[in-house]
Amino acid sequence: MAATTARLLRLLTLLQSRAVWTSEELAEELAITTRSVRRDVERLRDLGYPVRASRGVGGGYQLGAGRALPPLLLDEREAVAVAVALRLAAGGAVAGIGEAAVRTMVKLDQVLPATARAQVAAVHDATTTLDASAPTVDPDDLLTVSRAIRDDVQLRFDYSAATGATSQRRAEPYHLVVSGSRWYLVAFDLDRDDWRSFRLDRMSAVLASTFTFRPRVAPDPATYIQQATTQRWAVAARLRVPISAEDLRPRVSRWAQVVDLGGGVSELRVSADSFDDLAAWLMRFDEPFEVIEPEELKAAFGRLGQRAVALAT
Structure with a gap:
């Protein structure tokens, strides 16, 4: 069963790597018979992958677009490229892209090998974005906060207020809100026993603890941030x-x-x-x-x- 699963993953990788494969080419790559290729293609279809077959000159097997996006297999170089692009998109100015990029970053970060993670960090550290008006948010902090929200675990971080005063905070993170070029965290401040908003560019030394929490009844995040940013x-x-x-x-x-x-x-x-x-x-x-x-x-x-x-x- 393990060998069959590995072969199916290899077959899926091949189908994603180019537009059309003949059964003979796939059989040679996988070191199996063309009959086994047909059986494996049927298994992929049963799993929901839209594998199309065409006859004649130029025909063969092709991975089509389905209603639901199937799991995407990436090699290490492709994963690094995607992760770097997501980090740039998370801080970009394209409407609606930032939050989706962060959600995708969290998913990819779960499976990214340590070597690939180091490559992504190296590219990020060596890159400067020319936008002096936009506050800078550390993408690693963004990932830490997003994972803490997903897993319902407490956050610890240092915070610099607009006055310049710094403090150490413990909070139950609830939701991220993007307003203009700024990222805000809506969280329950454990030391102040109340809801608070935090600008991510003012957060540092962000750590997710091992303490889980039961989510509280929370205010609407968009309304809360809107009110918090206009009251000042x-x-x-x-x-x-x-x-x-x-x-x-x-x-x-x-x-x-x-x-x-x-x-x-x-x-x-x-x-x-x-x-x-x-x-x-x-x-x-x-x-x-x-x-x-x-x-x-x-x-x-x-x-x-x-x-x-x-x-x-």
């Missing part, structure tokens, strides 16, 4: 936008809260360090809007308009 601003305002919440939310999810007012109208809640900053930033917002409150924001738009006129003349 000095001023806030409310805008009325003639767009449904369903259509507006995907456009502003990284920097504002959206409240559905019904009838295709939404309320946008925004924050900033000052009303002048908020007015200047909102001038880049392409959608039409009306200021509900406060009057200070309307006055800031007036000052901005006067300055624009002065500069234009």
Whole structure:
């Protein structure tokens, strides 16, 4: 049985390595008869692999695309290439790619040999990304946090607050949230006995402990991070936008809260360090809007308009 399983894995690897194989070529590679090749192909089909067969010149066996992605067999060099690409994608700017890349990194990390892991680390250490505006997140810390969330184990780490103060934290990790170019961890802080959010680029010496925990009833991670990141601003305002919440939310999810007012109208809640900053930033917002409150924001738009006129003349 072990020999048959090994042969099936070898057959699957061959089918993934090139588009079409004849039964004779497969038989020669596997050192079996063409009849055994046909039997092994049927076994793969029974396992859910879409192996197609075609006759005539240029025909043979071909691994097709199925509804569900079958397990992918990679040699060490291919695994290193995929792991490096995933690490780059995890910190990239392509919408929706970062979180999927991290989930895939966690799966691949479980089976990656130590030698391959060292090669991936070497490539990462030797690579610099030219994006000074984006905070840097250690991919190993990202993996550690993701595995801890998956396995329900406590995390220990050092944390640097925005004020520069550092502390050691013990937390039960719950969920990762990506907002813009930043990664946030929603976790239950054991020493403060409450839910907290942590920026991953401010975490260091991240270690997963052996202590497991039973998941608590947790807040919605996206809402929690959105509220946590807007509460730190000095001023806030409310805008009325003639767009449904369903259509507006995907456009502003990284920097504002959206409240559905019904009838295709939404309320946008925004924050900033000052009303002048908020007015200047909102001038880049392409959608039409009306200021509900406060009057200070309307006055800031007036000052901005006067300055624009002065500069234009």
